Amino acid sequence: MKRYDLIVVGAGPAGLSAAIEAARCGMSVAVFDENTKPGGQLFKQIHKFFGSKEHQAKIRGYKIGETLLAEAADAGVEVFLNATVAGIYLDKEVLVQIGAAMEHFKADTIIIATGAAENMVTFDGWTLPGVIGAGAAQTMMNLYGIKPGQRVLMLGSGNVGLVVSFQLMQAGCEVVALVDAAPKVGGYGVHAAKIARCGVPFYLSHTITKAEGSDCVSGVEISQVDEDFAPIPGTQKHFDVDTICLAVGLSPMSQLLKMAGCNMVDDPRRGGQVPQVDENGETSIPGLFAAGDVSGIEEASSAMIQGRMSGLAAAAYLGFLSEQDKDNRLADLEIALDSLHQGMFAPGNKGKTFTKTDEGIAVSQSLLKKGYLDDADLERFIHRSDQTDEKSGIHPVIECTQNIPCNPCQDACTRGCIKVGKTITALPRIDATISCTGCGMCIASCSGQAIFLVDEDYAPGYASITLPYEFLPRPQKGELGTALSRSGQPLGHAEIIDVRSAKTFDQTTLVTIKVPVEQAMTARFYQPETNAAGQ
Amino acid sequence: MKSINDRSQDIGPFVSQTDDAIIICRCEEITKGEIRQAIHDGMFTVNEIRRYLRAGMGLCQGQTCGKLVKNLIARELNVIPDQLDPATSRSPMRPMEMKVLGNEEVSHV
Numbered sequence: 001m002k003r004y005d006l007i008v009v010g011a012g013p014a015g016l017s018a019a020i021e022a023a024r025c026g027m028s029v030a031v032f033d034e035n036t037k038p039g040g041q042l043f044k045q046i047h048k049f050f051g052s053k054e055h056q057a058k059i060r061g062y063k064i065g066e067t068l069l070a071e072a073a074d075a076g077v078e079v080f081l082n083a084t085v086a087g088i089y090l091d092k093e094v095l096v097q098i099g100a101a102m103e104h105f106k107a108d109t110i111i112i113a114t115g116a117a118e119n120m121v122t123f124d125g126w127t128l129p130g131v132i133g134a135g136a137a138q139t140m141m142n143l144y145g146i147k148p149g150q151r152v153l154m155l156g157s158g159n160v161g162l163v164v165s166f167q168l169m170q171a172g173c174e175v176v177a178l179v180d181a182a183p184k185v186g187g188y189g190v191h192a193a194k195i196a197r198c199g200v201p202f203y204l205s206h207t208i209t210k211a212e213g214s215d216c217v218s219g220v221e222i223s224q225v226d227e228d229f230a231p232i233p234g235t236q237k238h239f240d241v242d243t244i245c246l247a248v249g250l251s252p253m254s255q256l257l258k259m260a261g262c263n264m265v266d267d268p269r270r271g272g273q274v275p276q277v278d279e280n281g282e283t284s285i286p287g288l289f290a291a292g293d294v295s296g297i298e299e300a301s302s303a304m305i306q307g308r309m310s311g312l313a314a315a316a317y318l319g320f321l322s323e324q325d326k327d328n329r330l331a332d333l334e335i336a337l338d339s340l341h342q343g344m345f346a347p348g349n350k351g352k353t354f355t356k357t358d359e360g361i362a363v364s365q366s367l368l369k370k371g372y373l374d375d376a377d378l379e380r381f382i383h384r385s386d387q388t389d390e391k392s393g394i395h396p397v398i399e400c401t402q403n404i405p406c407n408p409c410q411d412a413c414t415r416g417c418i419k420v421g422k423t424i425t426a427l428p429r430i431d432a433t434i435s436c437t438g439c440g441m442c443i444a445s446c447s448g449q450a451i452f453l454v455d456e457d458y459a460p461g462y463a464s465i466t467l468p469y470e471f472l473p474r475p476q477k478g479e480l481g482t483a484l485s486r487s488g489q490p491l492g493h494a495e496i497i498d499v500r501s502a503k504t505f506d507q508t509t510l511v512t513i514k515v516p517v518e519q520a521m522t523a524r525f526y527q528p529e530t531n532a533a534g535q
Numbered sequence: 536m537k538s539i540n541d542r543s544q545d546i547g548p549f550v551s552q553t554d555d556a557i558i559i560c561r562c563e564e565i566t567k568g569e570i571r572q573a574i575h576d577g578m579f580t581v582n583e584i585r586r587y588l589r590a591g592m593g594l595c596q597g598q599t600c601g602k603l604v605k606n607l608i609a610r611e612l613n614v615i616p617d618q619l620d621p622a623t624s625r626s627p628m629r630p631m632e633m634k635v636l637g638n639e640e641v642s643h644v
């Protein structure tokens with residue numbers, strides 16, 4: 001038997017953060033993860049994160065993972081991979097399968113950070129090969145470089161469904177439709193807009209009624225649903241697909257906590273069976289903590305904060321940290337966590353319908369139903385602060401219209417053109433009195449790819465539009481292609497007049513297109529000549 | 536609140552449904568109809584369904600079908616799923632070979 005001050009189960013963002021904090025307080029820490037690679041979900045997340053600087057906003061998930069691993073190594077954390085925790089027993093004794101051996105460990109504190117598993121829905125043919133979870137698709141693409149299929153239908157319009165749809169297109173798959181039984185898009189509008197402008201149609205109030213095929217998926221049938229989510233006969237639509245992706249929620253993997261004897265509750269808002277915990281994640285068993293998705297489905301950003309809180313609490317529990325230091329440090333983390341728990345998508349607002357933003361602007365119904373802002377919405381949102389819009393020259397246009405916890409755009413513009421203010425869920429505003437240099441930092445920093453630079457006076461009769469582009473191959477200057485609208489409809493020819501990439505843009509390419517000036521406020525994406533968007 | 540332990544409650548006869556052939560537990564290939572029938576045979580908890588049919592006892596240990604089975608029971612008993620206990624969790628968490636569990640090929644860390 002080997003002893004540690006702290007054993008952490010799960011090397012995801014929550015577990016690693018907990019281990020780092022505890023080890024920095026002087027504890028001996030072991031982390032077990034059943035995977036061959038550490039990082040949990042983080043290494044699949046190739047997109048830029050939301051939040052604010054303290055939450056590592058605008059940094060891509062896998063980079064955050066790399067930083068955590070380096071910090072864990074520095075702090076002296078021992079990470080065991082291919083190490084499945086098989087059981088937790090009385091007095092914090094832990095049984096771990098490492099390779100082909102069963103090992104026995106004991107600790108004085110334990111933090112469970114085992115994350116969550118994907119939910120499934122059943123329909124005719126759902127067990128056919130080709131029906132996969134969105135997380136599985138993400139694992140195949142982003143960890144192993146395997147394309148899950150050619151033509152994909154996505155079920156689920158939460159952030160996972162939206163983000164993975166975009167990543168599928170980045171990997172070269174065609175996403176034929178995004179389907180959700182709910183009447184409105186569940187995830188962030190900016191994520192939805194990113195895939196709508198690539199031409200992906202949204203089918204809200206629809207569900208899958210059948211996966212077709214004998215040995216594997218060859219097609220899918222969807223139907224409209226009524227208010228009770230029952231399919232309406234006669235509304236079937238068919239798509240030829242080889243892959244059906246399900247992004248219908250996650251369930252906490254809380255079995256180890258239950259096994260240990262923690263008081264459990266069934267809380268649908270937290271995703272299912274979760275432990276009863278205090279504000280630092282301590283369960284009903286003193287010295288046993290839960291952090292991250294296992295104690296309620298949220299996000300990597302909050303999982304990291306919760307992990308750090310439980311790590312500090314564990315250190316204080318064993319006397320490695322004075323109560324006063326603990327309280328001081330926890331207070332800061334609570335503020336950081338609280339700021340993530342604000343806005344329309346806050347955990348406490350699950351299921352609520354908002355008709356107005358905090359600023360009192362009517363929310364875009366088109367964004368919620370079709371995934372993009374329609375022209376009527378633009379009037380309300382785009383000319384918010386700059387009524388004196390006679391300004392010539394280049395200026396940013398921000399299409400971020402929901403109260404989400406995010407503000408890297410504000411920090412990106414060193415000139416101060418963009419203001420979110422103290423409340424990070426406030427909508428970004430443009431200060432038209434400050435002139436924009438066109439540097440493009442705001443575009444590259446926007447996690448939602450919602451900022452564009454427009455110059456109506458580029459040339460007589462022509463406007464230039466600079467947009468974020470995250471597909472390969474990168475377009476070339478001088479290339480001719482098609483300008484697409486917010487709904488992915490072709491508007492006409494577009495000429496690439498500039499292509500910028502820089503280290504500070506972190507893999508986001510800034511593509512500038514020249515379009516007829518009438519399209520200055522409608523063209524929002526570029527499709528290369530030979531192939532469809534995203535291919 | 537209805538007591539799910541009241542075995543004398545009448546949940547009505549088993550009436551077949553058009554989608555009874557759909558598989559709910561992929562690992563053990565148990566269908567919706569089999570699970571609904573088991574409930575009408577008197578299996579009112581997830582644990583009982585597990586022992587009776589092996590639903591949730593396969594490779595994934597009920598990670599996929601646990602919620603689905605629970606929802607089926609809740610619907611047949613006309614209770615909300617949160618009122619039903621999930622299956623017992625016990626070691627080993629994951630399916631494991633006996634030779635591993637018995638530490639026959641030991642190479643300790």
Ligand SMILES: Cc1cc2nc3c(=O)[nH]c(=O)nc-3n(C[C@H](O)[C@H](O)[C@H](O)COP(=O)(O)OP(=O)(O)OC[C@H]3O[C@@H](n4cnc5c(N)ncnc54)[C@H](O)[C@@H]3O)c2cc1C
Pocket residue numbers: 009010011012013014015032033034035038039040041042045047049050083084085086113114115116134135138159160163164253256291292293294297298299300301302303628
């Ligand atoms: C497709 C997708 C996209 C997402 N996008 C974002 C995003 O853009 N921004 C964001 O903030 N969040 C995002 N999230 C959410 C985020 O990934 C999770 O909230 C976060 O990873 C939770 O962290 P965690 O540490 O709790 O769990 P995880 O990251 O899931 O880590 C848990 C770890 O525990 C290990 N484990 C489990 N059981 C055992 C056991 N018995 N023994 C040993 N090891 C075990 C697992 O192997 C895993 O490595 C996304 C999630 C998904 C699925």
Ligand code: SF4
Pocket residue numbers: 396412413414415416417418435436437438439440441442443453
């Ligand atoms: S392009 Fe540069 S100067 Fe203009 S708003 Fe964006 S960050 Fe500010």
Ligand code: SF4
Pocket residue numbers: 190398399400406407408409410428445446447448449450451
């Ligand atoms: S515009 Fe600002 S607040 Fe909105 S998604 Fe982009 S960076 Fe975040």
